[in-house]
Amino acid sequence: MEAARQAGHETAVLSRRNGVDLTTGAGLAPALEGVNVIIDATNTRTQDRVKATSFFTAVAAQLQRTGSEQGVAGLVVLSIVGLERVPSGYFQAKLAHEAAAVDGPLDVHVVRATQFHEFPGQIVRRARFGPVALAPRMVVQSIAARTVGEILVEVAASADASPRLEIAGPAKEYLPDLAQAIVHRQGKRIVVLPFSVPGKGGAAMRSGGQLPVGDVRVAGPTFTEWLQGDDPLNIAP
Numbered sequence: 001m002e003a004a005r006q007a008g009h010e011t012a013v014l015s016r017r018n019g020v021d022l023t024t025g026a027g028l029a030p031a032l033e034g035v036n037v038i039i040d041a042t043n044t045r046t047q048d049r050v051k052a053t054s055f056f057t058a059v060a061a062q063l064q065r066t067g068s069e070q071g072v073a074g075l076v077v078l079s080i081v082g083l084e085r086v087p088s089g090y091f092q093a094k095l096a097h098e099a100a101a102v103d104g105p106l107d108v109h110v111v112r113a114t115q116f117h118e119f120p121g122q123i124v125r126r127a128r129f130g131p132v133a134l135a136p137r138m139v140v141q142s143i144a145a146r147t148v149g150e151i152l153v154e155v156a157a158s159a160d161a162s163p164r165l166e167i168a169g170p171a172k173e174y175l176p177d178l179a180q181a182i183v184h185r186q187g188k189r190i191v192v193l194p195f196s197v198p199g200k201g202g203a204a205m206r207s208g209g210q211l212p213v214g215d216v217r218v219a220g221p222t223f224t225e226w227l228q229g230d231d232p233l234n235i236a237p
Contacts, residue, residue, distance in 0.1 A: 002146075003149035003153045007153050007157070014032075022058075022063070023058040024058075032066060032072055035067075036073050037073060037156040038067055038072055039078070040060070040063060040101065046090075047089055049093055055093075057096055057097065059097075060097055060100035060103075064100075065104065068106055074108070074109065075108045076111060077111070078113065079097065080094055080113065081168065081212050081216075082209050082210035082211065082212075083095050083098075086210055091201075108163065110163065111167060112166045114140060114143050114167070115175075115210065117142045117169070117226045119140070120181075124192065133183070134195050135179040135195070136196070136205060137174075138175040138206060139208040140175050140178070140211070141168040141171065141172050141211050143168055143169035147220070151217070166214075166215065167217045167218075168212045168216050171223065172208075176192050179192045180192040
């Protein structure tokens, strides 16, 4: 939203806090009055394939149907790099999200991003046990969330954007190292211990299954450059 405002666009936030339920469509029609393009960056905490699929497909269907009725021209959907290469219930749900999003009259652009620079700090916050935190053994090419927002707005405003785009940060990194760097930057006395996610999904994560393949748009800042800013201090493990 901030990226859109900085680019000079008027914005409307579609959230329950603003009286809109994207799964049922309640409050959506009036919220979309005068809207030209929707950016769908919705997410759910559940990793369960069935529950996550139900959420994402319901949201996509509501945005397509109500958006079309309200004269919206386009829909930009934020997704994840490597969905087909990492067996995961959540990733299967995101694939269903993409399929549901393009199944409608609105012009759809799917932007797949790698993990955010903020992701390792979030992992630490969720998997901290006193002075110890766990982080999955995982190779990433992370990108700043702020950069992702700017690219989403750019795609939404472009008349000739590609229907599918993959974006990533400048460098391949080891996730536990990034998590340790964040807690060190914050001055926290936390030791980050790598662990292996079991199964085929974990093996794919360790071998780089979530890295971009083929055409990809690389965008900074690097993780190290981002770490020197203020953002990491706002992710309290």
